[in-house]
Amino acid sequence: MGLGLRAVNRIGGSALVDRLGLRKPAEKALYHGSRLGFRGADTLARGLKATQKLLKPARLPHQAAQGLFDLTPTDEQQMLRDAAAAYAAEQLRPAAQAADATAAAPAEVLAGIDDLGIAAMSIPEALGGVGAERSAVTHALIAEALAHGDMGLAVAGLAPSAVSTALVLWGDEAQQSQYLPAFAAGQGPVAALAICEPQPLFDPLTLRTRARRTADGFVLDGVKSLVPRADRAELLIVAAALEDAGPSLFLVEAAGADLRYAAEPAMGLRAASTMRVEFDGVKLPASALLGAGDPIAYRECIRLARLGWCALAVGTAQAALDYLIPYVNERQAFGEPISHRQSVAFAVANIGIETEGMRLATWRAASRAEQGLDFARATAIARRLCADKGMQIGSEAVQLLGGHGFVKEHPVERWYRDLRAAAVMEGVVLI
Numbered sequence: 001m002g003l004g005l006r007a008v009n010r011i012g013g014s015a016l017v018d019r020l021g022l023r024k025p026a027e028k029a030l031y032h033g034s035r036l037g038f039r040g041a042d043t044l045a046r047g048l049k050a051t052q053k054l055l056k057p058a059r060l061p062h063q064a065a066q067g068l069f070d071l072t073p074t075d076e077q078q079m080l081r082d083a084a085a086a087y088a089a090e091q092l093r094p095a096a097q098a099a100d101a102t103a104a105a106p107a108e109v110l111a112g113i114d115d116l117g118i119a120a121m122s123i124p125e126a127l128g129g130v131g132a133e134r135s136a137v138t139h140a141l142i143a144e145a146l147a148h149g150d151m152g153l154a155v156a157g158l159a160p161s162a163v164s165t166a167l168v169l170w171g172d173e174a175q176q177s178q179y180l181p182a183f184a185a186g187q188g189p190v191a192a193l194a195i196c197e198p199q200p201l202f203d204p205l206t207l208r209t210r211a212r213r214t215a216d217g218f219v220l221d222g223v224k225s226l227v228p229r230a231d232r233a234e235l236l237i238v239a240a241a242l243e244d245a246g247p248s249l250f251l252v253e254a255a256g257a258d259l260r261y262a263a264e265p266a267m268g269l270r271a272a273s274t275m276r277v278e279f280d281g282v283k284l285p286a287s288a289l290l291g292a293g294d295p296i297a298y299r300e301c302i303r304l305a306r307l308g309w310c311a312l313a314v315g316t317a318q319a320a321l322d323y324l325i326p327y328v329n330e331r332q333a334f335g336e337p338i339s340h341r342q343s344v345a346f347a348v349a350n351i352g353i354e355t356e357g358m359r360l361a362t363w364r365a366a367s368r369a370e371q372g373l374d375f376a377r378a379t380a381i382a383r384r385l386c387a388d389k390g391m392q393i394g395s396e397a398v399q400l401l402g403g404h405g406f407v408k409e410h411p412v413e414r415w416y417r418d419l420r421a422a423a424v425m426e427g428v429v430l431i
Helices: 002-012 015-019 023-049 075-102 107-115 136-149 151-170 173-183 295-330 342-370 376-400 402-406 412-419
Strands: 191-194 210-214 217-228 235-242 246-253 259-263 274-285
Touching (some): 075 107, 075 136, 075 151, 075 412, 107 151, 136 151, 136 295, 136 342, 151 217, 151 235, 151 295, 151 412, 191 217, 217 235, 217 246, 246 274, 246 295, 295 376, 295 412, 342 376, 402 412
Parallel strands (some): 191 235, 210 235
Antiparallel strands (some): 210 217, 217 274, 259 274
């Protein structure tokens, strides 16, 4: 499959494609080829591994250290990135305004994201996936590409893969055998990683949601906020403070729990259909604890989620930049394009500089994560940069469009609202 990806990628990147006027058909072939390739490999893996019994947790090996600081995507990564970008441009961008207005993502758009095979890439072959190595950078590239279409729709589509990734990283053999084959089967279950709580200045290490031990498991009490498509979710991973153990992650099957939901439309990410979930004495079996309550696993989860939000912010910032450049070159004022004004030119240049800085910081932290290196400091740098500069870029984009930046006819006001999520959201996505 790798050879096929390289061949199609080279064809799609050839200048001859543009000269022959075949750019759009090539992009469609790129998207459909990668989708079908991963679905075919996924089916083959399931057929070969269906009779095998999992005796220990299946983990993906870390990427080997390269020895050089080179974040250039591989041919396979570029192929997947291009496929996600083509889908974002053709499906997410046209659906974004209506999804934002109705606070709901179209089912066909989410099904298309599932067809990209994102979850299967992080699931080992022993469980029906196609994963061979830890792929944090690949997931960051895909999240960035999808957010270029729309961050809200990207969040709704990527939320289930956060749960499957968490199960691969920290699930035991029983948890993986029970849940991961469903995620590897193409159209996987609706799922979400619930970390946020409705409290000001929320700190994911200081949780109000509590879990207490019982004779046969745990009891969960508390409230989670901004959970995408929570009322449709079949499986939730919920963060709660476990007595005598600290913050931990728990698997909650919605069908067997008495959960209460309330719509919680936010300033941004409206297409993700964010909701509030209340846990009132929800009983969980002993097998619901993920990662054996290891505090290191929980902190790693928070960092990987923050990198996911960084990648989404980078993609949205790039969308703003790509929209601004032709706008300021075409918009006329006093007989000339407004880009001829030095203040406008410098503002656009700063957006380009900050976006590239956000991208490199995110890629570097993701690269360290997938190599098994310490990535706490790199993640903190990327998070701070994307939180601060992302909001600044959104504000500048609205300002540069003037009155057009304030109306929904242009997408920058939506990007401004979405970019603020990078500073406040926890969990939901995971790379």
